[in-house]
Amino acid sequence: MANASTINNSRVQHHFRNADQQFSSSKLGMWLFLFTEVMFFGGLFVAYIIYRAWNPELFTMAATELDTLFGAVNTAVLIGSSLTCALAIRAAQTDNTKMVVNYLLITIALATLFLVIKYFEYTAKIEIGILPGAMYTFEGIDHPKASVFFSIYYMMTGLHGLHVVIGIGLMIWLVIRAKAGDYNSAYYTPVEITGLYWHLVDIIWIFLFPLMYLID
Amino acid sequence: MEYLTNFFLPSAESTYAANVDALFHFINIVSLILLVGITIAIIYFAIKYRRKSQEDTTPLITHNTTLEVTWTVIPLILILIVFGWGFNDYVEMRTPPANSYEVYVESFSFGWNFEHPNGIKESNNLTVPVGTPVRLIMRSRDGDVLHSFFVPQFRLKQDLMPNRNTYAWFEAKNTGQFVYFCTEYCGGGHSMMNGTVTVLTAAEFDEWNEEELGRDLDALPLAELGRLVYQQAGCQGCHSVDGSSRVGPTLQGLYMREREFTDGSTRIADEDYLIESILYPQELVNVGYPNNMPNIYQQTLSEREVLGLVEFIKELQ
Amino acid sequence: MEATTNGNGKTLKVRYFDIEENPETHYLNAEKGIKSWLFTVDHKRIGIMYLASIAFFFLIGGILALVLRTELLTPTENLMTAEQYNRVFTLHGAIMVFLFIIPSIPAALGNFLLPIMLGAKDVAFPRLNLASFWIYSIGALFTLASLAVNPIDTGWTFYTPYSVQTGSAVILMTFGVFIMGFSSILTGMNFIVTIHKLRAPGLTWGRMPLFLWAMYATSVIQVLATPVLAITLALLIMERTLGIGIFDPALGGDPVLYQHFFWFYSHPAVYIMIVPAFGVISELIGTFSRKTVFGYWAIAMSSLAIAFIGSLVWGHHMFVSGQSELSTVVFSFLTFFVGIPTGIKIFNWLATMHKGSIDMKTPMVYACMFLFLFTIGGVTGIMLGAISVNVHLHDTYYVVAHFHYVMMGGTVIAFLGGLHFWWPKMTGKMYNEFWGKIASAFIFVGFNLTFLPQFIMGSQGMPRRYYSYIEQFQTMHQLSTYGSYVLGVGFVIIAVYLAHSLVKGAQAPANPWGARSLDWMTSSPPDQHNFKYQPVVSNGAYDYHKPMADFTLGIAEDPAHHGHDDAVKVEAEKAEIR
């Protein structure tokens, strides 16, 4: 959504009084969007919390099937990508177009790394029959609702993964525009706003990691 | 007054019904007073202050704290009364007396089974003694959907779920027959999922118990048994015996009639066909009907019961 | 076109300008061709497109209502089988709620009016606004597709496990609703940002028309609650496709949890429907009583209070669902508190009429009708909130009557009032006052005849979503059905005279009602960019005690054009530009 509002290059759109007004409007819009994201993921967190409160033993048993190392590494990867993303904004603010592109590329690389790791995680599970819902065939967890845990796991990490993919798409688009020299200290709203989005993706993972992987 | 209250609410036949009604009438009266007041004000203002000329001017009145506090506080008091009152009765409605007579209620698409403590089973009619608290332990059949047990005259309603029990209780004040409905939407047969609660005197109830317990199902002629199963296994919810169409086709005149199926084939409804369509309803689906007859009767019905059903259907000519 | 003003709290030099009557070019004819509509970023045109869409869906929903009422004329089968009936009421409910009433006032009237009332040229994100409309259309297409495939029969609430088991096209339908949810969210975001950032110089929060306060509160609910609907429906789709077992008891899930999720959105959604209606009523009553709205701040803040309290009460739909007794009691307690701010509004409107100069034009007739009907709907909501009574009334026609009184008697009536009120502004044409009043009479009579009997049969125990019923209820059902026909006639009359006014109606003046807010300070229909000048506001939206001359303000962007050269200086107190 952020993009649609700001496609117009550095020019101020006709209904805004000045660039400042446009910038702070876009930012407020993005924050409201993040608000909806919080509630969107919130639904899944509610399901998580309630099922965990109902079946604490299930969550302890099931979490052993998740690889803490993968989770921890991915946390670090995302934190790193948040940093490079913030640096990309900084570069734009300081009129350093080349670094904008470079930082964005690093961010994209890290995001891709995150997905690759997730891919290995998923395949390892799928191989032993840990699939969401009705397709679940794994027998290693002795609990009638084991499949529900993994449904929640797949829904949450899957939705998060989808956000990562969207983030990568947005950043590729930013790279293209940045290469064309569209961003500078006077106008960098899309970078700033995509950054906000990306940090939220990071924040959600910060919560997912201990809640999914670190249950004992 | 009597007439008016009966006009709005069905007769109050359980011990707590009268309390519920009292609150109902209280809210109605308060609401009516409010509504009449508001309506009079609208009409009065609209006439008294109607625009007399285009040059009319109006005074500047931005607010009036006293007035505003008044119409905040009065409703506040009213809602607290209504909440407390409703809460109080609710506690009663949710707290069955300790010595209640317990009945297990099972709902399924589309019918009801009741099981008494002494093992008597009934379908689509619940028989209880008057003046005795009855506690319902309710559950929907495994794999089924939600239903809700509603007896208007008892002011009783509770949803049933397939995954856990829910509870309700009532104590009937008078003998008689009272309709119950299913009030949680459950599909094609939702509006046919009704039945009756029969309230008997203590003596009648004992008599009824004896009669039911004394009945030897194995000695019953097949067709008689079939009729019983028809009533109790839920067939009744979907199949009529008088020619009218419910969720499924009527059973009247079915025997030896030619049937048409969605796969284009046809078949004469002989004994074999009847048995198959009861035990494996998903195989052949009649044209014009949904494929939603429960696929459970291989497990729930004995061979003799199925034969009984067939004999019963054969007699419905 | 930036008006180079910089008045952070300073005094502004302001010139009067005349409003052009019946301009040659305006937003409707500034550009031509179907593309100039479909790809417009003009909030006014988007508003009109929404208006057309919701009128279409109201027609469909209404026809379905008449069909289902006709089926209920007798206890036996009249037109259709039980399965078909179930589809009809589900589609009626779903279309009316998701395709008609939720976008009705916010997306149609709101889009048209919000920037104009703010003195802005457009909403903050015009392209996003167009995207919202397209998202709505795509969602609607999915819904219609489900109609073609296998119309859904779950009730508009999609309760599990029935919605998981039924063979109808639940996925298409819920996916359509899921998509439309995003349209709602984006519109809400857009409006919040617009109200925060694009108010004209001098338009302080305290001078905003109450319609904008209502839209603000509505937008907050939209942004807050709709994502939960989205995730709920997404999970429902997953339940059907993957069997994830969160809501389906057959797989270890919990159906009551589904109900929490659904109502966490859908209860606040009823305030998405009614709060904009409150906004419209404030405008109507202020204008046609020609009097300062009594208790401006109380009305403004009560919208926010309703939005807030309304988010805490969703469980009152689940009193007999098997949720814990504790939560039942808490939900009942909280439910009643919505009545307080709502009551404040009702009484403040009455107080506004007191000592006013009341002109009973059609919009005002609807406003008074609203006060009457909505009060009935509201107090019966209080009845339903009382736990012990709710146990008896839940899922009976009493509930059906309650929600039609608030949705149809409240929102739709307010919408009709608003439609007539702003019709001259939107189209530049006057509607026929005589036929307007005749139709409103039909609607009033038909409506009460339809839904009053439903209260009675509901209390007597007639369950809802019933295709047939026991004979005892037949009289009431028949009254109700006849009432719905009268209602239908009313709507046909409206459709006819509104269509007629488009072709043959008299030209509308810029400000036919002598109103004071900015939407009336521009021509009818408005200029493509709303105002020829950047307006500057120095009066409240309801300062009816001041002479009209104070209100036509603007900063001449081009003094040679329409501006009086002997400009008058006006003190614009605290004219803040943010």
Place this chain on the structure above:
Amino acid sequence: MSSHHIIPLKVLLSTTFALIVLTVITVGVFYVNIPPPFDVIVAIILATFKATLVAMFFMGLYYDEKFNTVVLVFSLLFFLVFVGITMLDTMFRDTGLNIW
């Protein structure tokens, strides 16, 4: 305009450092085996702390218009309402009204 604040490099780098350290602590705490429910509480507190850092410095809320912070806090509040009230049901089923 405050929202155009350029966040100092030092702030960004130390935030990252703090986040990594906190991640290590989170994992470390896991191996300490705190008894439930305190393990969850500690994990949530740590995660909240990390999230706050990200929001304040990476997302610039610390330098930004206050209203944006209000929006974020509000969303969390509503999430808590959603969980909290729903749990009044899910945690108290079949306890009847004896809680009073």
